[in-house]
Amino acid sequence: MDATSACASFTARDYKSDVKPVWCPGCGDFSVLSAVTKALAELSIPPENVALVSGIGCSSRIPAYTNVFGFHGVHGRALPIATGIKVSRPELTVVASGGDGDGFSIGGNHFMHACRRNVDMTYIVMDNEVYGMTKGQASPTTAPDWEKSKLTPQGTGINPFHPLVIALASGANFIARGFSGDPNNVARIVAEAIRHPGFSFVQILSPCVTFRPEQRNWKDGVRAAPVEATTDPARAARRLMSDDGFNLGVLFRGDRKPFQPSMKASVDSVVALEEEFLL
Amino acid sequence: MTARSVSITFAGSGGAGVMTAGNMLLDAAGHAGWHGYMTRSSGAQIRGGEAAAMLRLSTEPVQSHDDYYDLLVAIDWQNVGRFAAEIPMGSDGLVLGDPDGGDFPEQIKAKGARRGDLPFKQMAKDIPGGRANMIALGVVAAMVGLPEDALMAVLHSSLKKKGAEALAASEASMRAGMAFAASLPEMPKLAPPKAVDKKLWSITGNEAAGLGGVRAGIRFVAAYPITPGTEVLEWLAPNLAKLGGVLVQAEDELASINQIIGASYGGTPSMTATAGPGLALMMESIGLSVAAEVPVTIVNVMRGGPSTGIPVKSEQSDLNIALYGLHGDAPHLVLAPNSLADCAFTTQWAVSLSEALQTAAIVLSDQSLGQSRATIAPPEDPGFRASRLRPSGAPEGRYRRYLNTESGVSPMAAPGMKGYQYTADGLEHNEVGTPSSAAGDHSAQLDKRLRKLTGHDYGAHWADIEGDGDIAVITWGSTTGPVREALERWRASGRKARLVSMRLLSPAQPEKLAAALDGASRILIVEQSHGAQFHRYLRAHYDLPGSVRVFHRPGPLPIRPAEVFGQLVNWS
Numbered sequence: 132m133d134a135t136s137a138c139a140s141f142t143a144r145d146y147k148s149d150v151k152p153v154w155c156p157g158c159g160d161f162s163v164l165s166a167v168t169k170a171l172a173e174l175s176i177p178p179e180n181v182a183l184v185s186g187i188g189c190s191s192r193i194p195a196y197t198n199v200f201g202f203h204g205v206h207g208r209a210l211p212i213a214t215g216i217k218v219s220r221p222e223l224t225v226v227a228s229g230g231d232g233d234g235f236s237i238g239g240n241h242f243m244h245a246c247r248r249n250v251d252m253t254y255i256v257m258d259n260e261v262y263g264m265t266k267g268q269a270s271p272t273t274a275p276d277w278e279k280s281k282l283t284p285q286g287t288g289i290n291p292f293h294p295l296v297i298a299l300a301s302g303a304n305f306i307a308r309g310f311s312g313d314p315n316n317v318a319r320i321v322a323e324a325i326r327h328p329g330f331s332f333v334q335i336l337s338p339c340v341t342f343r344p345e346q347r348n349w350k351d352g353v354r355a356a357p358v359e360a361t362t363d364p365a366r367a368a369r370r371l372m373s374d375d376g377f378n379l380g381v382l383f384r385g386d387r388k389p390f391q392p393s394m395k396a397s398v399d400s401v402v403a404l405e406e407e408f409l410l
Numbered sequence: 411m412t413a414r415s416v417s418i419t420f421a422g423s424g425g426a427g428v429m430t431a432g433n434m435l436l437d438a439a440g441h442a443g444w445h446g447y448m449t450r451s452s453g454a455q456i457r458g459g460e461a462a463a464m465l466r467l468s469t470e471p472v473q474s475h476d477d478y479y480d481l482l483v484a485i486d487w488q489n490v491g492r493f494a495a496e497i498p499m500g501s502d503g504l505v506l507g508d509p510d511g512g513d514f515p516e517q518i519k520a521k522g523a524r525r526g527d528l529p530f531k532q533m534a535k536d537i538p539g540g541r542a543n544m545i546a547l548g549v550v551a552a553m554v555g556l557p558e559d560a561l562m563a564v565l566h567s568s569l570k571k572k573g574a575e576a577l578a579a580s581e582a583s584m585r586a587g588m589a590f591a592a593s594l595p596e597m598p599k600l601a602p603p604k605a606v607d608k609k610l611w612s613i614t615g616n617e618a619a620g621l622g623g624v625r626a627g628i629r630f631v632a633a634y635p636i637t638p639g640t641e642v643l644e645w646l647a648p649n650l651a652k653l654g655g656v657l658v659q660a661e662d663e664l665a666s667i668n669q670i671i672g673a674s675y676g677g678t679p680s681m682t683a684t685a686g687p688g689l690a691l692m693m694e695s696i697g698l699s700v701a702a703e704v705p706v707t708i709v710n711v712m713r714g715g716p717s718t719g720i721p722v723k724s725e726q727s728d729l730n731i732a733l734y735g736l737h738g739d740a741p742h743l744v745l746a747p748n749s750l751a752d753c754a755f756t757t758q759w760a761v762s763l764s765e766a767l768q769t770a771a772i773v774l775s776d777q778s779l780g781q782s783r784a785t786i787a788p789p790e791d792p793g794f795r796a797s798r799l800r801p802s803g804a805p806e807g808r809y810r811r812y813l814n815t816e817s818g819v820s821p822m823a824a825p826g827m828k829g830y831q832y833t834a835d836g837l838e839h840n841e842v843g844t845p846s847s848a849a850g851d852h853s854a855q856l857d858k859r860l861r862k863l864t865g866h867d868y869g870a871h872w873a874d875i876e877g878d879g880d881i882a883v884i885t886w887g888s889t890t891g892p893v894r895e896a897l898e899r900w901r902a903s904g905r906k907a908r909l910v911s912m913r914l915l916s917p918a919q920p921e922k923l924a925a926a927l928d929g930a931s932r933i934l935i936v937e938q939s940h941g942a943q944f945h946r947y948l949r950a951h952y953d954l955p956g957s958v959r960v961f962h963r964p965g966p967l968p969i970r971p972a973e974v975f976g977q978l979v980n981w982s
Contacts, residue, residue, distance in 0.1 A: 150844055179828045184672070194833045195844060200825040201833030202675055203845075204668065205698050211632075211665040215672025215680070216825070218656055219630045223676070223825050244661035396654030401624050401791075404649050408611035410440040410785065 141175055143168040148198045153189070159311030159337030159346075160190050163257050166309075166317035167226070168197065173322050174224075181224045184213040186238060188230040189264050190257035190337065207237030210245040210254065217252050221391055224325060225252040232262045235271040235292050242294075246301035246330055251389040253324045253331045256294065257311070259339035259346060267342035279342070294334055295382065296371045299364060304329030304385040306367070307360075308378065310353045311337040316379065323381060329389040336377075349377075356380040413598035415468035416554050417476045419497050420546055422485030424452065424459045427543030432463025433783065434547055434564050439467045440610045440785030441560035443603030447472040447750070447784045451493050451966075452722055460489035464497070467554065469601050472784060473749045474891025477972040479503055480597050481553065482523070483546045484511075485530060491517045495967060499523040504597050506549070526594050533586050539579030540586070548587025555599035558588070611788050615753040615779035616641035616683075618789070619709050620649065622757030623681050627765075627796035628707070629655035630680040632669035634662055634688060637721040638777040639711035642683035667692040670706045671699050675834055677824030679765055679796035683709040686728050687718065689772070693735045696770045700740040700859065702834040703768040703812065703822070705798070707761045712776040712887075714965045724778035725965030726887050726938040729947060732772045733916055741860045743771035744916035748874060748890035750779050751786045756913055759871060762794035767862050768822055774915070778888045778968060798822055805829045810841040814854050818862030863917045872914040875926050879906025880956075881978065882930040884923075885937060886912045886944055889969050893936050896974035907978065918951035931956035934977055940964035 146168035154160050171181060181199035185191035187206035194201025200223075204212050213227040227245075234242055234256045245254065260277075262268040268282045271292040278286050298306050305327040309317035317335055324331035336353065338346035356378040361367050367383040374382075398404065418435070420428040429450060436446040446467045453459030464479070466472050478498050482505045484490055494517035499505070503523035507514055508530045519525075528549060534540035551561050565584065569577045613621075620642050623631075631650060633643040647657045655678075660666040663684055670680035684692065689710045699706045712728045714720030732744045743763055747756035757773050764771035801809065801821035811832040813820040823830030837845040838852050846852075874890070877897060885893045890911040900907050910926050927933070933954050937944040942962045948954060961977050963969070 177828065179826055179831055182676070182825050192845075195835070197833075198831055200831050202672070202702075203833055203835045203837060204671070204702075205694055205836055208664060208668040208695060211660065211668035212672035212675070214658070214665075215630065215632065215669035215674075216676040218658055218669075219673035219678040219680070220676040220825060240661055241665055244665070392651070392656045392658075394654045394656060396652065398652045401621070401653065404624070404652060405611075405621070405788070408613045408617070408788070410437060410610050410612050 141172045143172045146171045146178055146198050148196055150195045152196050153192055155341045157340040158189070159259065160193070160257050162311040162314040163190070163255070163317060163335055163337055164193055164196055166314040167255065167321055169314070169318040170321035170325065171199070173318065174325060176224050180222070181226065182213070182216050184209045184216065184225070184227045186229045186233040187264070188233045188262070190228065190230040191233055193228055207233055208241065209233065210238060210241040213252050214245065214248065214250050217250050218391065226255065226325065227252060228255040228257070231256060231258040231260060231272045232270040235294055239271070243297065243301045246298050246303035246332065248390050249302055249304055249329045249387050251328050251391065253321065253333065255321065255333045255335060257335050257337035258294070259337050259343060261339050261342045263339050263342055293371070295374070296368070298332045299367055299371060299383060302387065303332045304387050305331035305381070306383040307333045307381040309333060309335045310349065310379055311335055312350045312353070313379070320381060327384065329385065329387055352377045353379055356382060360384050362386065411596070411598045412601040414470065414601055415466060415472070415476060416481070416598060416600050417466045417479045418481045418483070418550055418554070419462050419464045419479050420483050420485070420543070421462040421490050423488040424461045426461070426485045427541065428461050428463045428485060431543040431547040432465055434568055435550060436465060436783055436785060437612050438551065438556055438561045438564040440612055441563055442557050443606050444469060444600060445471045445785050447475065447782060449475065449778060449782045451496055453489065453492060460492050462493055462497070467600055469604055471786065474895060474971070475968060477970045481550065482506070483528070483550060485542045485546055486511050487515050491515050494518060498970070504595055506594065524595055528590070528594070533590065534583065537579060537582045537586060539575065540583045541580055544580045544583035545587040548584035549591045549594070552588040552591035553594065553597055608788060610785045612783060612785050614641060614781060614783045615747070615750040615775060616711065616781065617645045618751060618753035619683065619757045619773065619775055619780070620645040622754035623707065623761055624649060624653060625754070625791050626758040626761035626794050627679045628681045628761055629653065630670060630673035630678045631657040632660045632666035632682055633657055634660050634666045634684070636685045636688045638713055638781050639683040639685045639709065641780065642709055642711065663688040663691040664695065667695040667706070667708070671695060671704050674704050674706050679761060681707040681709065681761065683711065685711050685713050685721070686715045689728060689731060690735070693731070696742065696772070697736040697738060697740050698836040699770040700736065700742050701836045703820070703859070704834060705764040705768050705770070707757070707764050707771045707773065709757060709773045709775060711780040712774060720966055722777065723966030724776045724888065724938070724968070726776060726889065727940065727943060727964065728774060729915070729939065729943040732774055733947060739856055741863045742769050742916065743767070743863070744774065745771060745914055746774040746887040746912070747779060748887055748911045748913060750782055750784045751789045753779055754789050755792055758792060758794045761796055765796040765798050766819070767866060768798070768819060769859070769863065774887060776888050801827070801830055808842055811843045812839060812841045812855060812858070814841055814858050817865060818858040868914055868919065872912065872919045872922055873926065874911040874913065875908065877901065877906065877908040879908055880929065880931045881907040881934065881981070882910055882927055882932070883907060883934045883936060883974070884910045884912070884948065885935070886915065889936050889938050892969050892971045893974050895971035896978065899971065899975055900978055915947070920952050923952050927955055932981060933958045934981070935960045936969060936974055937962045938965055938969055
C-alpha cells in the first residue's frame with residue numbers, strides 16, 4: 132500500500148455497505164467481512180482507493196457488502212481481474228477474495244501464476260472445504276472420505292490439495308492462516324498481508340454451518356503456530372508439509388521483488404512509433 | 411512487354427530464407443515506388459517444413475492476390491506439393507527450379523507452366539558465403555525490372571547488422587542472380603511506378619491492428635500467444651512500453667481477458683488479441699464485460715477451424731462464435747477490417763465504440779490480413795479516441811453505476827473517485843449495482859444494454875459501399891479484396907455492379923443495408939466459410955431483395971478475383 136494515503140482516520144463501519152449478506156446465520160464469512168473492514172480501517176486507506184475483487188461462490192459475495200470499489204466477476208477469475216487493476220493502477224490497494232472452490236479448483240491455474248507473478252496484492256481465501264452455493268459438493272480441500280455430497284456419495288477418494296504448500300512452491304511472498312472464529316487475529320493478519328509487498332496469500336478457515344456443521348469444532352482444533360514465521364522457503368516448505376492445517380498466524384514472509392512494469396513513457400505520442408513503418 | 415501487376419512465389423523448405431527474400435523484394439519494390447502485397451504460407455513445422463512467400467507487385471495499391479502467378483522460384487522442391495494448390499499458374503507462367511535438386515514434382519508439372527533451370531546450388535558454391543535465397547532475389551528483381559539501387563538500398567538496410575562479410579556475400583549472390591536472369595525465358599516486366607507524393611509504409615495487418623489500438627488510446631494489454639494473432643501482441647509489447655503502457659503475458663486466455671477487464675475497470679483502455687481457440691476460451695468473460703459494462707476490445711485473427719483446425723491459414727469461420735457465442739442476451743460489438751490497412755482503422759474505431767458504449771468489441775481480422783505485409787500509403791489517423799462517460803462533481807446520494815439513462819450509457823466511475831464506490835457485477839443487478847433477480851431489474855438492464863448499442867449513430871463507416879447497378883455483391887473482411895478487384899474488371903468491361911463490404915456486423919444495420927441495396931435485384935454474397943455463416947447472418951437480420959446467390963468455400967484456398975468475376979458472368 133501507499134503510505135502517503137494513510138492520512139484520514141476511518142472505522143470499520145466506513146468500509147461496510149448496507150447490503151444484507153446472503154450468508155446463512157452462523158456462517159464464518161461474517162467474521163471475515165468484519166475482519167477485512169477492520170484491517171482496512173487500521174491501515175486508514177480511503178475506501179475509494181481500495182479495490183476488492185471476487186469470483187463466484189458464497190464468500191465471493193463479499194464486495195457488495197463493502198463500501199470500497201468492488202468487482203464480482205465470473206467463477207475462478209478474481210486473480211486475473213485483480214492483476215489487471217493493480218498492474219495498471221499500482222497506487223491502489225488491491226484485495227482478491229473468494230472460496231476454496233473458486234480459488235483452488237476452477238481458478239487453480241491463476242492461483243499458481245498469481246503466486247509466481249508476485250503482483251503486490253492480497254488474496255484471501257475463505258476455506259470451508261465445500262461448495263456452498265451449489266448446495267454442498269466436495270472442493271479441492273475436502274477430505275477424501277467425506278460422504279455427505281450427492282455428487283460423490285462414496286467420498287471423492289482423492290487427497291485434498293494443500294494450498295499453502297502450492298502457494299510457497301509457486302512463489303507467493305507472504306503466507307498466513309487465520310480462523311474466522313478469531314476475527315481480531317484475522318484482522319491483524321490481513322493488515323500485515325496488505326502491508327507486505329508482493330503477493331500475499333491468506334487462508335482463512337471459515338466454517339460452513341449448513342453443509343459442514345462438524346466444522347463448528349474447528350474452534351477446538353486451531354492453535355497459534357508454535358514457531359515464528361520464517362523467511363526461508365526451504366524451512367517453510369518443511370513446516371507446511373507437516374502442517375495439520377490448524378496452525379494459525381503468519382507462516383512465511385518472503386522478500387521477492389513485486390512484479391510492476393515501469394509506466395514511464397519514452398515517446399510523446401503514437402506518431403513517434405510510426406517511423407518504423409516508413410520505407 | 412509490361413504489366414500493371416506481377417505475381418511471384420518464392421518457395422522452399424523452412425529456413426531456406428524464402429520469407430527474407432520475399433520481404434526484401436517487397437520493400438525494394440516499395441522503395442522504387444511500386445505497391446506490393448506479400449502473404450506467407452507455411453506448414454506447422456517450426457523449422458524445416460515447407461514455406462512460401464507469395465507476392466504481388468503492382469503500379470496500383472494492392473489489396474489481394476491475383477488469379478495466377480507469373481513466376482514460381484523454388485529454392486528446393488521439399489514438400490512444395492503441400493501448397494501447390496495455393497499457387498495457381500497458367501501456361502504463360504514460369505517455374506524455375508534447380509536441376510541439381512531432381513526433377514520438377516508432378517504437382518508442379520501439372521500446372522502446365524513454362525519451366526526453366528536455375529542452378530542455385532552450383533551458383534552459391536561459386537560465391538564465398540553464397541546464399542541461394544539472395545540469388546533467387548536477384549533473378550526475380552532483374553526479371554520484373556526492379557531498379558538496382560532500390561534493391562541495394564534494402565539489402566544494405568536489412569543486412570547491415572550481419573556484418574560486412576555477410577553483406578558482401580549477399581550482394582555477390584544477388585548480382586549473380588541478376589546476371590543469370592538474362593539467360594532465362596522472359597516474363598512481363600512491371601510497368602514503371604507512378605509518382606507517389608508520400609513515402610510508403612511497409613506494414614502487416616497485425617501490426618496495423620496494434621497501431622489502431624494505441625492510436626485509440628489502448629494502454630493495457632494482456633496477452634497469450636496464439637497463431638496467427640501473436641504478432642499483434644509482439645508489436646504492442648515494446649510500443650506500449652514506449653507509450654507508458656503495459657503488456658502482461660498471461661497464463662492463459664481466461665487470464666488475459668479478465669486482466670484486461672480488470673485494467674479497464676480501473677480506467678485504462680484495454681485490449682487483447684487472439685485466434686479462434688483463444689476466443690472460445692474467453693467467451694464467458696466477454697459476457698461479463700457486457701453485463702458489468704466494462705469496455706474491452708478483442709482482436710481475433712481468424713484461422714481455419716474448428717478446434718485446432720489450420721492455425722497457419724486463413725478462413726472467415728469465427729463469425730458465428732463472435733456474433734452468437736455469448737450465453738444469455740448479450741449485445742456487443744462485432745467489427746471486421748476489410749483490408750490490411752483497414753486493420754488499423756477498424757481496430758481504432760472498435761476501441762472508441764467499445765469505450766463510448768461500455769461494452770465488448772470483437773474485431774474479426776484473419777490470417778490473410780494479419781500475417782500479410784504490404785506497402786501502403788500511410789493510413790491517416792481518423793481521430794477515434796477512447797472516451798468514457800465519467801460522473802462529475804460529488805455524487806448526489808448513492809452512486810447509481812447502472813443508471814437507466816435515455817441513451818442506455820451510464821456514467822462510469824473509476825477507483826480513486828471519492829464517493830463513487832460501487833461493485834461491478836456479472837450477476838444481474840439494479841441501478842446501484844446490487845445483485846437482483848427481480849424481473850423488473852432484469853428487463854430494465856437488458857433493455858438498457860441493448861438500447862445503448864442500437865440507438866448509437868454509427869455513421870457511414872458501417873460499410874464500404876461502391877458503385878451502382880442492379881447487381882450487388884455483399885461481402886466482409888478479407889474477401890473484400892478479391893471482390894473489389896473483380897468488380898473493377900466488371901466495370902472496366904462497361905457493366906455495372908455495386909459493392910457492399912460490411913465493417914460493422916453487430917449491431918446489425920438493416921435500414922442502412924436496405925438503403926444500400928435500393929434498386930438492386932440480384933445479390934451475390936461472397937465469403938470464405940464452409941457453412942456460409944455470413945449468408946445465414948444476413949438472412950437472419952436483413953431483408954435481401956430480388957434473387958440471391960452465395961459463393962462460399964472454406965479456407966485455406968483464397969477466393970480469387972476471377973472466381974467472383976465468373977460468378978457475375980454466369981448470372982448475366
